[in-house]
Amino acid sequence: MNDGSDRHDEPAGPARVFSLDEVETRPRRRSKGAVLRTVVLATWAVFCIAPVLWFLSIGLRPRTEIITPQPIYWPTFSLDAWHMIWNDWPMAAYLRNSVLAIIGSVVIDLVLAIPAAYSLSRYTYRGRDDIGFYILSTRMMAPAIVAVPIFFLFRNMGLLDSIWALMLVYAAINLSLVTWIIRSYMLDLPREIEDAARTDGASDLAILMLIIVPMCLPGIITAAVIAAIFAINEFLFTLLIASTQGAYTLSVALANFTGGSDGIIYNAIALVAFIAFVPVFIVVVLMQKHLSRGLTMGAVKG
Amino acid sequence: MISSPLDGGAPDVAETTFRRRRRPLWRRKLFPYLLVAPAVIYLLGITLYPGIYAIYQSFFYVRFDDWTFAGLGNYRELFADRDFWQAMWNTLVIGGCALVIEFVLALGLAVLAYRDPFIRGWRILFLVPMLFMPSAVSFIWKLAFNDARVISDLLMGIGLIDGPIDFLGNVAMARLSLIVTDVWQWTPFLFIIFVAALQGQDPEIEEAARLDGASWARLFWNVSLPIMKPIIAVALILRAIDITTMFTSVFIMTGGTPGGATETISYFIYRIGFKTFNFGYASAASFVMLVLTILVAQLFVKKFFISGREE
Helix, strand or coil, X not given: CCCCCCCCCCCCCCCCCCCHHHHHHCHHHHHHHHHHHHHHHHHHHHHHHHHHHHHHHHHCCCHHHCCCCCCCCCCCCCCHHHHHHHHCCCHHHHHHHHHHHHHHXXXXXXXXXXXXXHHHHHCCCCCHHHHHHHHHHHHHCCHHHHHHHHHHHHHHCXXXXXXXXXXXXXXXXXXXXXXXXXXXXXXXXXXXXXXHHHHCCCCHHHHHHHHXXXXXXXXXXXXHHHHHHHHHHCCHHHHHHCCXXXXXXXXXXXXHCCCCCCCCCHHHHHHHHHHHHHHHHHHHHHCHHHHHXXXXXXXXXX | CCCCCCHHHCCCHHHHHHXXXXXXXXXXXXXXXXXXXXXXXXXXXXXXXXXXXXXXXHXXXXXXXXXXECCCHHHHHHHCXXXXXXXXXXXXXXXXXXXXXXXXXXXXXXXXXXXXCCHHHHHHHHHHHHHCCHHHHHHHHHHHHHHCCHHHHHHHXXXXXXXXXXXXXXXXXXXXXXXXXXXXXXXXXXXXXXXXXXXXXXXXXXXXXXXXXXXXXXXXXXXHHHHHHHHHHHHHHHXXXXXXXXXXXXXXXXXXXXXXXXXXXXHXXXXXXXXXXXXHXXXXXXXXXXXXXXXXXXXXXXXXXXXXXXX
16 A cells, blocks of 8 residues: 655555655655665565575485586475485484473573563662673673583583583573563563552562563563574584484584585485474564564563 | 552552561562572573683693693683684674674665565565574575585676685685675664664654655654664674674684684684683683673673663
């Protein structure tokens, strides 16, 4: 309906007030700008999507057509890689490790973060801002900085090559993020309901669990989803901790489809990449509205 | 129930507590600390413990389980180590370039897209690269740049270059391939944040400015940009943190080649620690980076995340 408009002028976005006189006063500039804008955006979209489609085609072609003197853009269709990852590789174990480590880490995060976020958003006490900042600042630590000591820590605990170690590490990586996202949503809640419950004699814990948690469920889900995505992506720690299929996740398993006499097995890598991508994509499309707020740890109220 | 005299004025926690069964003061004082304590203890375990461990270990020459006291030996060696300084420099160059390109592209695209009637569609398309695992993205571009030579082939197809480029053999090209990979995957991150910020501004202010005859460029410069500043700062800080810790793409795509020209500081620590097993030395490097991180955190992050956003 609004597709004649552009940025020079005005309201066009879906959620905008559409004012009629704008359309009438500047019709020509509007359409020219719109074409230009669409071309620019479409160019970027092609840059985003083309490599993905090409990579999908890599996953669906035989190995002989991947690394060739002249790149092949229209390969023959083949499910070799699909059979390979399920029959020759312990894909089921990789998937299981990923899913368990991610779910475990998100549960740990929520258990720790919800009370922490409540404390940071609802109480005034000495040192609160410093504690909040400390939690935030752990987000800035380069994984490599703690890699060596964490490796020794888990080695001494006998947790190397175990998904328990992965859970603990993923939870630690995401805890600051999860706490800050939930805190931001809690700050938005009106205090009246809590205060009413409090006057009725409800305990602080009951208020948290029965009133606050249900009310900021969107924030909690956003935090959980973003934590899960970062956990799927995690590479360095998993590389150090995992050494067999007992703990390899999808992310690090990819780097395993290499080496040996066969070189890098790109078609299998491509399919595994898409296996991890599809669920993430679906979830993100469903929670699009909350994504920017989650990614900025609550700083943008999108 | 008799209504409290404070009910009218949005009473705070301390004031309402006197209405109910009184709990000892110390318990009420302690309660918020108890709520936040588990998270803090957990994080201390995973940051403070490793920090102290790294400091301790950095004073030793460590070969597997054989520790020999080294004093400041590791640090002296580190500050004289050309690889270390080169890794710092590489991280700055690669990260800096990627960050600037991502910022310019994301802001430009966001300004173009946020009023577009199809913004939801654009946003989903633009998001796609971000939703692949970084390790997968690294393989996409490793294949495209090097192994399948698709990039060279395409550039030759449109006549920009005459022969295939060796993206791994050339310092500038190897760095460029890492930058392109990062830009491709993470421009969407900044894009969706900027779009949200632009959509969040008050349409009436824009309307008013526009009715006063302001051009879209002036409107953007004088109205939108000042409003977006804090959000831009937060987004750039988050992106800068992740860029300076760049590891996965280096590990998969270049391994630091050619001649260490793409070795980032994270990869440097990894290589020293887990390829040469020189743990004491790696710990010294870790500790130096930790100090730098804390300094940067105090300078930038505190300002933008904490100030101005409290109730």
